[in-house]
Amino acid sequence: MHSFVRTLRALCALALAGMAGAAAAAYPDKPVRLIVPYAAGGGTDTAARMIARKLAPLLGQPVVVENKPGGATQIGTAYVASAAPDGYTLLMGTANLATNSVLYAKLPYDVTRDLAPVVWATDVPVYLLLPAASPWRTLDDLKRAAAQQQGLTFATAGTGSIPHLAGEQFSRQTGIALRHIPYKGSSEAATALVGGQVQMSFDNLPPVYAQVKAGRLRAVAIAAQARNPELPDVPTLAELGVPLSASSWWGVMAPAGTPKDVIAQLNRQVNAVLADPEVRGYFTGLGMQPTGGAPEAFGRHIAQETDRWRAVVKQAGVKIEE
DSSP states (O other): EEEEEEEHHHHHHHHHHHHHHHHHHOOSOOOEEEEEETTTHHHOOOOOOHHHHHHHHHSSSSSEEEEEEOTHHHHHHHHHSOOOOSSSEEEETHHHHHHHHHHHHOOOHHHHHEEEEEEEEEEEEEEEEEEESSSSSHHHHHHHHHHSSSOOOESSSSSSSSHHHHHHHHHHHHHHHHHHHHOSSSHHHHHHHHSSSSSSEEESSSGGGGHTTTTTTEEEEEEEESOOOTSSOBTTTTTTTTOOOOEEEEEEETTTTTHHHHHHHHHHHHHHHOOOOHHHHHHTTOOOOTTTOOOHHHHHHHHHHHHHHHHHHHHHHHOOOO
16 A cells, blocks of 8 residues: 555656646746836836846747835835746845845745745946045045044935945944935935035945936945946055945846746846847946856855845944834
8 A cells, every 4th residue: 555655646746747847848938027126217127127128039928027116125025935936927136135134023035935046137336435526535535534523424225225234344344434324215315415415425336327427426436346347447445455345236036946947947048138248238338247147156145145244234233123
């Protein structure tokens, strides 16, 4: 009897594996949705729409971008985490996949349990910015000013954002006392900086690039391993003696349990999109660095970023009001 049951289970497992394989082989046979956990018009949305436009002909199906903002990306992320693991509902994941895990006591999802990495799409370094009217022009100027004032103010797009955490780490590495002034987005932070309400800011380049190009904001340094070819005169913080590299990032995620063949197909095709000269030119022109690579590499990156920012949050005592 036991032998019969074992044989029956083995046959059932083979049948289910065959069905999963057939489903993966037919993938996709209907439109794919790419969920953006932010409102339309921002950097994440813009990147997602470029990827979707180029991915659709490779898949042979429409790739529809849907915006589900709210809860510091928690709403859109939870939506995908609970979706059917069939490859038809994907997430344009952000660095919040790492930071939310250390900033919030409870989340409606678990990144490692409920989501599967597909591909790391872009890296978006953080910049140290000053208003054009500032009397300070260099890091040394900031150090001298900090020695004479009680805490320089710095703006970011919000508490717990990568630019905010980068600012906290910068303060510890340089000994420059900083006081964080959070705003509701990069636009408000940039407006406050240009208007002189704050003395400096940390932000990604895409939302402030127009202000930098117009000369209203001055990029003092980039928190990256290499200079940006679009702004070749802006040194890295490492060149200035500050070993800080910090960036926001985006990548495609799927619900956990999505067939490996489907993950592999999506990974291959999104990598092809990221290698497209038009896509690379578009991203680099906005200060984004196309990345790509294997799903496992993206998973390791998320884990490393989670550990890294957990240490900064603990040291700086960053708190989120829930």
